[in-house]
Amino acid sequence: MATAAIVVIGNEILTGKFADENGPYLVRRLRTLGVDLVRIAVIPDELDAIAEEVRRCSGLADHVFTSGGVGPTHDDLTVEGVARAFDVELEVRDELLALMDSYDLTLDDTARRMAMAPQGSELVPGQHLPFPTLRVRNVWVLPGVPRLFRAKFESVAARFAGVRVFTDRVHTDERETAIAERLADVAARHPEVDIGSYPRWGEASYRVIITCESRDAEAVARAATDVRNTVHVVQVT
Amino acid sequence: MATAAIVVIGNEILTGKFADENGPYLVRRLRTLGVDLVRIAVIPDELDAIAEEVRRCSGLADHVFTSGGVGPTHDDLTVEGVARAFDVELEVRDELLALMDSYDLTLDDTARRMAMAPQGSELVPGQHLPFPTLRVRNVWVLPGVPRLFRAKFESVAARFAGVRVFTDRVHTDERETAIAERLADVAARHPEVDIGSYPRWGEASYRVIITCESRDAEAVARAATDVRNTVHVVQVT
Numbered sequence: 075m076a077t078a079a080i081v082v083i084g085n086e087i088l089t090g091k092f093a094d095e096n097g098p099y100l101v102r103r104l105r106t107l108g109v110d111l112v113r114i115a116v117i118p119d120e121l122d123a124i125a126e127e128v129r130r131c132s133g134l135a136d137h138v139f140t141s142g143g144v145g146p147t148h149d150d151l152t153v154e155g156v157a158r159a160f161d162v163e164l165e166v167r168d169e170l171l172a173l174m175d176s177y178d179l180t181l182d183d184t185a186r187r188m189a190m191a192p193q194g195s196e197l198v199p200g201q202h203l204p205f206p207t208l209r210v211r212n213v214w215v216l217p218g219v220p221r222l223f224r225a226k227f228e229s230v231a232a233r234f235a236g237v238r239v240f241t242d243r244v245h246t247d248e249r250e251t252a253i254a255e256r257l258a259d260v261a262a263r264h265p266e267v268d269i270g271s272y273p274r275w276g277e278a279s280y281r282v283i284i285t286c287e288s289r290d291a292e293a294v295a296r297a298a299t300d301v302r303n304t305v306h307v308v309q310v311t
Numbered sequence: 312m313a314t315a316a317i318v319v320i321g322n323e324i325l326t327g328k329f330a331d332e333n334g335p336y337l338v339r340r341l342r343t344l345g346v347d348l349v350r351i352a353v354i355p356d357e358l359d360a361i362a363e364e365v366r367r368c369s370g371l372a373d374h375v376f377t378s379g380g381v382g383p384t385h386d387d388l389t390v391e392g393v394a395r396a397f398d399v400e401l402e403v404r405d406e407l408l409a410l411m412d413s414y415d416l417t418l419d420d421t422a423r424r425m426a427m428a429p430q431g432s433e434l435v436p437g438q439h440l441p442f443p444t445l446r447v448r449n450v451w452v453l454p455g456v457p458r459l460f461r462a463k464f465e466s467v468a469a470r471f472a473g474v475r476v477f478t479d480r481v482h483t484d485e486r487e488t489a490i491a492e493r494l495a496d497v498a499a500r501h502p503e504v505d506i507g508s509y510p511r512w513g514e515a516s517y518r519v520i521i522t523c524e525s526r527d528a529e530a531v532a533r534a535a536t537d538v539r540n541t542v543h544v545v546q547v548t
Binding site for chain 1: 324
């Protein structure tokens with residue numbers, strides 16, 4: 075199954091000036107698409123931090139999505155950081171310069187900076203997108219502004235469609251400490267199913283939510299039945 | 312200035328079953344306390360992933376806070392992962408066993424598992440806390456359940472109090488591409504101030520928010536004046 079990692083780049087997130095909306099958005103979308111998310115990192119606008127984390131995620135996951143740091147200002151270092159991750163140079167792309175010219179943007183140093191891409195990277199055009207989406211090997215470089223992030227991701231999302239994950243949930247009014255050993259036995263009987271245990275507080279009728287997940291719907295059903303026979307089940311409407 | 316990193320541990324976050332509340336909470340609290348957050352990582356319930364990320368963050372930041380994976384079930388691996396990060400063994404702590412006994416918890420294998428802590432770690436008691444907070448070197452091991460996470464963090468928060476950061480914001484109706492070069496010059500004139508540029512969409516009266524931040528209030532004021540003399544300012548009420 076395909077795996078993914080997210081690298082959110084921006085001091086504004088780490089300092090709490092803006093809440094990250096793109097990570098949570100991508101968590102939901104990747105789940106729907108059937109892609110297994112294995113890592114999220116939020117890092118500052120620093121070249122070495124970007125290069126190091128992008129390199130790590132690129133080796134760890136099939137697809138990497140970066141968010142932020144692609145604007146024209148001095149603190150926008152993502153494209154340069156991704157180039158450094160793979161030890162390649164930046165080059166001016168004529169197709170980007172031509173786009174800026176067509177938008178009547180002055181071709182000054184700022185525009186030239188925005189027209190740079192790592193050598194060997196791909197510029198993927200998308201319907202309704204003013205600029206193409208940059209792909210460097212398995213890394214997709216997306217903008218931080220949520221509306222643009224979503225538009226660019228959705229323009230390439232179909233490429234990542236995998237096999238969906240099935241989930242069943244069991245609620246119990248037993249304590250997690252009381253069911254831990256029984257649940258470990260259930261998990262051992264169903265190694266093909268991911269069984270999670272999540273204590274909750276303040277929800278009236280139950281104490282723990284147990285989730286069974288797999289791409290094999292029948293395996294989920296078998297494991298959930300086993301869980302239901304093992305703990306005291308509470309019906310939640 | 313003191314720095315911090317956050318390691319959020321849990322498949323339930325990466326699969327979108329639950330939204331992470333603890334990261335955002337800590338982002339705000341660390342900012343208020345004057346601690347510079349340098350990294351957030353969200354990783355799965357896997358021993359090697361936990362050990363590797365905790366080791367990395369422990370070397371990178373003064374304080375590390377982990378969230379999640381400390382319950383009694385088979386998927387709770389954080390304490391073992393932190394021990395592995397520092398290559399130390401786990402040991403049963405009599406004080407934890409005694410606490411469980413005092414709560415009438417049966418001292419079975421589950422309880423014994425919950426009474427384990429890495430060798431050389433500290434158990435920090437807190438008012439109103441049923442269990443002490445585990446500290447392993449510069450790593451604070453906090454539970455994933457948001458109410459408990461907050462209670463445990465607040466029981467030790469005063470230890471991290473530093474010098475607060477001052478922020479000033481300037482709004483402009485100029486485009487980010489138009490101001491990028493002027494802003495780079497401003498940033499170069501005020502190296503002691505962190506100057507950020509954030510394009511917004513859909514907010515009626517301005518196009519970019521420029522932030523000036525530093526622990527030196529006068530330096531912030533100087534930089535913000537410089538920004539205001541450099542871009543076309545919009546008053547936002």
